[in-house]
Amino acid sequence: MQRFTLPRDLYYGEGSLEFLKQLKGKKAVIVVGGGSMKKFGFLDKAVAYLKEAGIETSLIENVEPDPSVETVLKGAEAMRAFEPDWIISMGGGSPIDAAKAMWVFYEYPETKFEDITKPFSLPELRQKAKFLAIPSTSGTATEVTAFSVITDYKTEIKYPLADFNITPDVAILDPSLAETMPDSLTAYTGMDALTHAIEAYVSTAASSFSDPLALEAIELVVKELPASYEKDKKARELMHYAQCMAGMAFSNALLGIVHSMAHKTGAVFHIPHGCANAIYLPYVIEFNKKVCLERYAKIASRLGLEGENSEALTESLCALIRDMDKSLNIPLTLKDYGISEEEFKNKVALISERALEDACTGSNPRPISKDEMIKLFECIYYGKKVEF
Numbered sequence: 094m095q096r097f098t099l100p101r102d103l104y105y106g107e108g109s110l111e112f113l114k115q116l117k118g119k120k121a122v123i124v125v126g127g128g129s130m131k132k133f134g135f136l137d138k139a140v141a142y143l144k145e146a147g148i149e150t151s152l153i154e155n156v157e158p159d160p161s162v163e164t165v166l167k168g169a170e171a172m173r174a175f176e177p178d179w180i181i182s183m184g185g186g187s188p189i190d191a192a193k194a195m196w197v198f199y200e201y202p203e204t205k206f207e208d209i210t211k212p213f214s215l216p217e218l219r220q221k222a223k224f225l226a227i228p229s230t231s232g233t234a235t236e237v238t239a240f241s242v243i244t245d246y247k248t249e250i251k252y253p254l255a256d257f258n259i260t261p262d263v264a265i266l267d268p269s270l271a272e273t274m275p276d277s278l279t280a281y282t283g284m285d286a287l288t289h290a291i292e293a294y295v296s297t298a299a300s301s302f303s304d305p306l307a308l309e310a311i312e313l314v315v316k317e318l319p320a321s322y323e324k325d326k327k328a329r330e331l332m333h334y335a336q337c338m339a340g341m342a343f344s345n346a347l348l349g350i351v352h353s354m355a356h357k358t359g360a361v362f363h364i365p366h367g368c369a370n371a372i373y374l375p376y377v378i379e380f381n382k383k384v385c386l387e388r389y390a391k392i393a394s395r396l397g398l399e400g401e402n403s404e405a406l407t408e409s410l411c412a413l414i415r416d417m418d419k420s421l422n423i424p425l426t427l428k429d430y431g432i433s434e435e436e437f438k439n440k441v442a443l444i445s446e447r448a449l450e451d452a453c454t455g456s457n458p459r460p461i462s463k464d465e466m467i468k469l470f471e472c473i474y475y476g477k478k479v480e481f
């Protein structure tokens with residue numbers, strides 16, 4: 094038996110934040126990050142709309158990027174004191190991910206963090222509150238996924254929490270929130286979304302339900318990301334939807350080793366998640382194509398790329414991704430990103446071993462050994478074609 098889970102409701106379009114006026118409930122806690130939602134006036138609007146709905150609000154502010162276990166436990170404690178029946182999180186991936194984890198400890202205070210890191214083992218949520226997410230970036234799609242990434246700074250390990258219990262109940266995709274994204278964030282989060290969709294499409298857990306969402310998301314990102322990067326309003330709106338569709342696909346179909354590698358190099362090389370994905374993606378396609386050439390060729394055909402056979406079509410797909418990287422000012426190799434050769438050589442064994450153990454490695458279409466992972470990282474560092 095397999096399962097496909099999505100939020101019950103999506104509200105989308107300009108002004109959809111106003112849905113909050115119709116929310117049914119008594120008390121809502123609002124979880125936000127460093128201040129951009131406040132600065133741009135969206136937090137005040139949300140509070141006012143909820144007031145109109147007769148809902149009392151309380152704020153949990155200043156969730157840091159890559160939220161910590163401590164932030165999560167502190168937030169859960171605040172929730173227990175306030176007793177909300179709605180948890181609303183607004184902003185980038187970090188506050189929404191943190192709020193998802195807070196939700197677990199709000200409902201089950203006796204639980205230990207170690208207990209919830211085992212995938213698909215969470216106790217039944219929604220005993221005390223439901224969850225509503227409002228993303229302000231167009232990439233992580235955490236507003237529709239079963240995932241949350243929390244960092245344990247003592248062990249320097251990022252824990253991906255995975256369970257359909259933390260898939261939000263409602264997501265509001267109001268494009269005006271995403272209009273505030275700075276250029277580099279638009280580029281990185283957009284390429285993250287493209288990676289989600291491509292990895293979901295070739296994943297071992299891909300299905301007839303996730304495939305159409307992944308393909309449509311790929312087409313939309315390829316078409317709209319360049320204009321979104323140039324601040325075109327309509328393109329930003331469509332990117333906001335495209336990344337959400339990619340999220341619906343990968344929340345159910347899972348990801349692959351582009352993400353394993355990005356997760357484990359993020360902290361070591363201080364490289365933003367979406368930027369790492371954008372660099373690694375074409376190399377991983379070259380590696381994976383031995384077992385799923387037809388799938389990549391299908392993506393290329395859908396995009397109308399040139400190529401007389403599956404091999405040539407897949408090469409066109411890699412070339413397209415590299416062209417997108419260039420136009421978004423993303424480097425094509427780890428060397429060009431600015432990692433010194435010495436640092437790379439010192440750390441390649443460690444990051445390869447960690448990437449191998451990442452939760453995303455299991456659903457990659459082609460199994461990979463540690464030696465192959467090291468070789469793959471070497472290709473990415475020096476910009477060599479992957480031929481093994």
Ligand code: FE
Pocket residue numbers: 233285289352366
């Ligand atoms: Fe991602």
